[in-house]
Amino acid sequence: MLSACGGLQGDESYPERQRQNRYDPVPSGDERESIFGPGGIGIFGGDEETAKGSGGIGVNSFLWRATLDTLAFMPLASADPFGGVIITDWFQSPNQPDERFKLTVYILDRRLRADGIKVSVFRQERDASGVWQDVVTNPQTAVQVENAILTRARQLRIDATEAG
DSSP, X not given: XXXXXXXXXXXXXXXXXXXXXXXXXXXXXXXXXXXXXTTOOOSSOOSHHHHTTOTTSSSOHHHHHHHHHHTTTSOEEEEETTTXXXXXXXXXXXXXXXXXXXXEEEEOOSSOOGGGEEEEEEEEEEOTTSOEEEEOOOHHHHHHHHHHHHHXXXXXXXXXXXXX
């Protein structure tokens, strides 16, 4: 126990009674931050994004509406307007009962742009035993669907501009 015989080497200064930087749970002015970003979340519109076609959803409303219009013949499995993802269920044409398609559409931007949309096409064919097998899809199929959606979105934007 030799260590108990040594002198005490401590800090003799006493802590301050008041903190220099106090926490304020309700900041005023420009100090207040939001977890949704500088503009908050605009679910009711009313800002400049509405004029650009966002319309209270997380993606361009013209692309969103055009996608739903273009894929109206296919059953929808999922539609997320805030994330900008539309997933269809398998669609089987009565003219080709041994082939079916499924699409996933990603709306990537709040602006109406050609690169603001991406389509993934999945195709299956039924083999002789009746089991569905994945087959390679022609890349032009996705491009054709993207072009159809963009054409419809442009028409919706023109209609909205002429109406208002």
